[in-house]
Amino acid sequence: MTKLSYARAVSLALGEAMEADGRVFVLGEDVAHGGAYGATVGLLDRFGPARVRDTPISEAAIVGYSVGASLAGMRPVAEIMHMDFIACAMDQVVNQAAKVRYMSGGKASAPLVIRAGTGGWLSAAAQHSQSLEAWFAHIPGIKVVSSGTPADARAVLRAAIDDDNPVLVIESLSLYEGQDEVPDEAPAYRLGSADLKRRGDDVTIVTWGAMVPRVLEAAETLGAEGVGADVIDLLTLRPWDVDAVLESVARTNRAVVVHQAYRHAGFGAEVAATIAERAFDHLDAPVARVGSLDVPVPFSPPMEEYVLPTAGRVVDAVRAMA
Amino acid sequence: MPASPDELLRMYRTMVLIRLAEERLVQLFAAGKMPGFIHSYIGEEATAVGVCGALRPDDYITSTHRGHGHIIAKGGDLGLFFAELYGKATGYCRGKGGSMHVTDMDLGILGANGIVGAGIPIAAGAALACRMQGLDRVAVSFLGDGATDIGVFHEALNMASLWEVPAVFVCENNGYADFMSRATHQKIERVSDRAASYAMPGVTVDGNDVEAVRDAATEAVARARSGGGPTLLECVTYRWRGHYEGDPQPYRTSDEVEEWKRRDPLGVAEGRLRAAGALDDAGSESIREEAATAIERAVAEAEAAPMPSPEDALQDVYVELDEVGWS
Numbered sequence: 001m002t003k004l005s006y007a008r009a010v011s012l013a014l015g016e017a018m019e020a021d022g023r024v025f026v027l028g029e030d031v032a033h034g035g036a037y038g039a040t041v042g043l044l045d046r047f048g049p050a051r052v053r054d055t056p057i058s059e060a061a062i063v064g065y066s067v068g069a070s071l072a073g074m075r076p077v078a079e080i081m082h083m084d085f086i087a088c089a090m091d092q093v094v095n096q097a098a099k100v101r102y103m104s105g106g107k108a109s110a111p112l113v114i115r116a117g118t119g120g121w122l123s124a125a126a127q128h129s130q131s132l133e134a135w136f137a138h139i140p141g142i143k144v145v146s147s148g149t150p151a152d153a154r155a156v157l158r159a160a161i162d163d164d165n166p167v168l169v170i171e172s173l174s175l176y177e178g179q180d181e182v183p184d185e186a187p188a189y190r191l192g193s194a195d196l197k198r199r200g201d202d203v204t205i206v207t208w209g210a211m212v213p214r215v216l217e218a219a220e221t222l223g224a225e226g227v228g229a230d231v232i233d234l235l236t237l238r239p240w241d242v243d244a245v246l247e248s249v250a251r252t253n254r255a256v257v258v259h260q261a262y263r264h265a266g267f268g269a270e271v272a273a274t275i276a277e278r279a280f281d282h283l284d285a286p287v288a289r290v291g292s293l294d295v296p297v298p299f300s301p302p303m304e305e306y307v308l309p310t311a312g313r314v315v316d317a318v319r320a321m322a
Numbered sequence: 323m324p325a326s327p328d329e330l331l332r333m334y335r336t337m338v339l340i341r342l343a344e345e346r347l348v349q350l351f352a353a354g355k356m357p358g359f360i361h362s363y364i365g366e367e368a369t370a371v372g373v374c375g376a377l378r379p380d381d382y383i384t385s386t387h388r389g390h391g392h393i394i395a396k397g398g399d400l401g402l403f404f405a406e407l408y409g410k411a412t413g414y415c416r417g418k419g420g421s422m423h424v425t426d427m428d429l430g431i432l433g434a435n436g437i438v439g440a441g442i443p444i445a446a447g448a449a450l451a452c453r454m455q456g457l458d459r460v461a462v463s464f465l466g467d468g469a470t471d472i473g474v475f476h477e478a479l480n481m482a483s484l485w486e487v488p489a490v491f492v493c494e495n496n497g498y499a500d501f502m503s504r505a506t507h508q509k510i511e512r513v514s515d516r517a518a519s520y521a522m523p524g525v526t527v528d529g530n531d532v533e534a535v536r537d538a539a540t541e542a543v544a545r546a547r548s549g550g551g552p553t554l555l556e557c558v559t560y561r562w563r564g565h566y567e568g569d570p571q572p573y574r575t576s577d578e579v580e581e582w583k584r585r586d587p588l589g590v591a592e593g594r595l596r597a598a599g600a601l602d603d604a605g606s607e608s609i610r611e612e613a614a615t616a617i618e619r620a621v622a623e624a625e626a627a628p629m630p631s632p633e634d635a636l637q638d639v640y641v642e643l644d645e646v647g648w649s
Contacts, residue, residue: 025454050454056484061443061477068447068461071432072382074454076447091474095437096444104425104433105416106638140639164641 001183007176009150010039010115013157014077016186018047021075024161025051028062028079028115036081037117037176059085063092063114067100070112070166077161082128083116083170090135097166098141111164115157118146119210119260120308121174126296129304131209131261136168137237137270143191144237146170148212150180155189156235163191170237172210194241196248200228203318204248206271207258208234211309215258218314227318237267245271246279253284256317260308263291285321290314325533327600333375333532334591334601337367339613340391341588343400346617347390347407351567355625357409360421363391365530365562368587369494370395372535372557373462376543382430382448382461384441387422388494388561389434392464397429400620410627417630418638430459438499439465439472442491446482449489449546460488460546462539468499470513479554483520488546490539491554494529496561501573517554529557530587533594559587 004012018024025047026040032054034041044052055062059080066076080086086093093114100110120129136144143165147153153171160167197212198219207215212233219229230248234240249255255275257268272287293307325333344364351360363370370391377383377396385392393403399414406413407421414424422436432448435441445463452459469475470493482489493514499507510516517524523545527538535557542553560582564571595601 053485056477056480058477058481060474061446061481064440064443064474064478065447065450065481068384068432068444068449069451069454070447071427071444072448072451072455072461074451091437091440092443096435096440100425100433101641102638103415103419103423104427104638105414105418107415107427108425108433109641111641143640 001181003179004150004182005177005179006150006153006172007038009154009182010157010171011041011043012182013154014040014043015046017158017161018043018051023073023075024077025053025074026077026079027053027055027066029055029057029081031079035079037173039115039171040079059088060092063089063097066112066114067092067096067110070110071100071108075111075161077113077115080114080116083118083132084127084130086114086116086132093136093142093168094139098139101165102141109164110166113160113167113169115169115171117173118170119172119174120297120304121210123299123301123304125299129297131170131259131292133170133237134261134265134267137267141166142238143167144170145191145235146209146237147235148172148175148209148233151182151187152195152233152235154182155187158186159189159191167191170209174210175213189235192236192239192241194244195233195235196230196244197233198229198231200230201252202228203254203256203321204230204232204245204252205256205258205314205318206232206234206245208237210260211258214309214311215314218311218318221311221315222318229318240271242274245275249275249279250282253282254321255283256288256290256314256321258290258309258314261291262294263289264294266291288317288321290317325536327595327598329375330533330591330595331600333371333536334588334595335609335613336371336395337532337588337591338609339616340367340370340394342610342613343394343617344390346621348563348567350621356407358420359566360407361388361566362563363388365582365587366494366496366559367391368532368535368591369492369529369557369559370464372532373464373492373539375536376539377460377462380430381459382432382445384432384445384461384463385424385434386441386464386466386469387434387436387438388466389422389424389464393424393426393431393434396431398424398426398431400616401623404620404624405627408624408627409629410624411630411634412627416634416638439469439474441465442469442475443478446478446487446489449482449487450485452488458547460490460543462490462492464492464494466499467493467495467497467504467513468502468507469493470516471499471507479520479522479552482552483522486549486551488549489552490542490546491552492539493554493556495556495558498561498565500565503573512556514554514556522552522554524554524556526556526558529559530585530590532587532591
């Protein structure tokens with residue numbers, strides 16, 4: 001085990017993947033300089049400018065070139081500095097990358113990875129703070145993964161690069177500097193499987209991304225009150241681990257879904273609806289959802305802190321179910 | 323350099339094949355045999371054939387919503403092509419793509435595209451891959467004049483120039499972006515003027531002259547292949563039919579269309595072949611018969627082929643993930 005920051009875990013995974021497979025290369029704004037948030041530090045020196053490509057500020061071309069390069073046999077890993085900027089590349093993500101296999105009747109495939117720095121708590125205001133995973137989890141043809149710890153950041157990214165499909169990797173910018181244990185050996189992660197981060201029999205809390213440490217904090221508080229929580233980190237949002245969630249709910253009979261994204265029409269609605277459809281008889285209370293309040297993410301810290309979900313709000317949601 | 327009579331004859335044959343295939347498609351569509359909608363390539367044959375005449379079989383292309391000519395010129399299989407347009411299980415894309423999405427990875431056809439301009443960065447990305455792999459393949463992106471108004475055109479050309487990728491951006495300036503004439507959608511005189519912004523060569527040729535197109539494409543392809551970077555090649559041509567089949571075309575006069583029909587790209591090539599003594603009435607007739615026979619065979623096969631079963635819709639979403647439609 002080594003202590004690494006989340007950002008270093010990302011660059012570790014990129015370096016490992018590039019070492020293992022000569023087809024892997026990274027491209028994006030400022031990536032050769034280590035990236036705006038340090039996720040590609042050291043790669044230029046190790047792999048050179050052909051495989052660590054700084055791009056102009058051209059999100060549509062970054063993703064479009066990645067689609068083309070992947071069709072022609074490469075494994076591009078594109079960086080979108082803030083997930084909000086992916087709006088500039090939506091056609092290439094949604095209509096091209098996600099559709100090429102299907103529209104070609106299975107003849108073509110586009111194994112590209114898009115890493116997107118995601119979420120708030122940066123005092124970066126409404127265009128640099130959003131969690132937009134629901135947009136992509138909505139689209140068949142693309143996979144969506146996330147992580148809330150350095151070890152998971154490395155594991156999901158390696159799995160995403162190895163996958164033969166387009167994969168969107170949501171990275172939690174607010175966790176980038178935080179350090180945690182990362183195993184010495186490259187871990188194996190199977191896309192589509194959730195990770196039970198904490199075990200308890202009274203409530204199931206389903207979460208992902210930057211909310212993982214906050215939900216674990218909430219579970220600690222609840223534990224002290226005698227309420228045991230299963231904390232399920234979905235890790236993959238498409239295809240998500242329905243069985244892991246349903247098995248847990250069958251045991252705990254209560255469920256809360258927690259995400260940083262706007263609560264309204266967030267991916268939590270899909271999880272809640274699935275639980276209601278398929279585990280209705282097990283439920284002792286309606287499924288609860290905790291997410292960002294229904295406003296753009298504000299700049300000033302007291303307002304941002306108020307709008308984004310907190311451990312306290314998760315605790316409150318669970319207490320309200322009792 | 324003029325084409326040899328043999329080469330010109332070969333290109334003429336392909337142009338006739340595209341023309342007759344398109345005329346047959348128009349008929350079949352009007353008779354209600356095809357689902358969806360189609361965008362006819364009639365009138366623009368010299369561009370696809372001249373450009374593909376400069377390519378090797380292993381070079382890449384991306385095509386457009388008006389892409390039938392590109393597919394046939396790159397060597398596409400007529401049987402798979404017609405079957406796809408009929409929505410049959412035996413089609414190029416097993417009925418999942420249709421007219422706007424024909425893909426043939428074996429021929430380097432990375433897909434036609436229903437989104438205007440979307441193939442431009444995709445071709446450039448494929449070109450980048452070729453260079454990174456140490457291969458001397460090139461990639462051509464076919465695009466219309468309307469596509470040069472969309473943002474990704476500019477992003478892609480800027481990056482292509484910066485990275486000197488082996489790509490050729492072939493603008494088929496057919497005079498119209500959907501219903502809008504060029505004068506109403508862009509103020510520049512030549513589309514190729516836009517190349518100046520990206521410090522790449524911008525060339526304009528008569529897109530109805532297959533030899534001129536082939537010459538300009540050969541030069542651009544050679545430059546790309548030898549590491550000299552990309553080119554924007556504008557081929558000035560004309561869309562004989564509406565934006566889509568059934569388009570009432572209130573935006574132009576029949577005089578304008580007739581004027582362009584007098585500059586029929588097939589007529590230009592045929593005139594030269596006859597003048598060179600390489601084609602006579604009998605030869606012309608036999609080329610048309612040969613094309614018509616191939617087309618009728620493809621149509622008959624397509625009509626006889628099975629439709630996909632409804633559940634086939636659940637396949638081909640992901641690589642190695644059979645269980646889809648799970649939600």
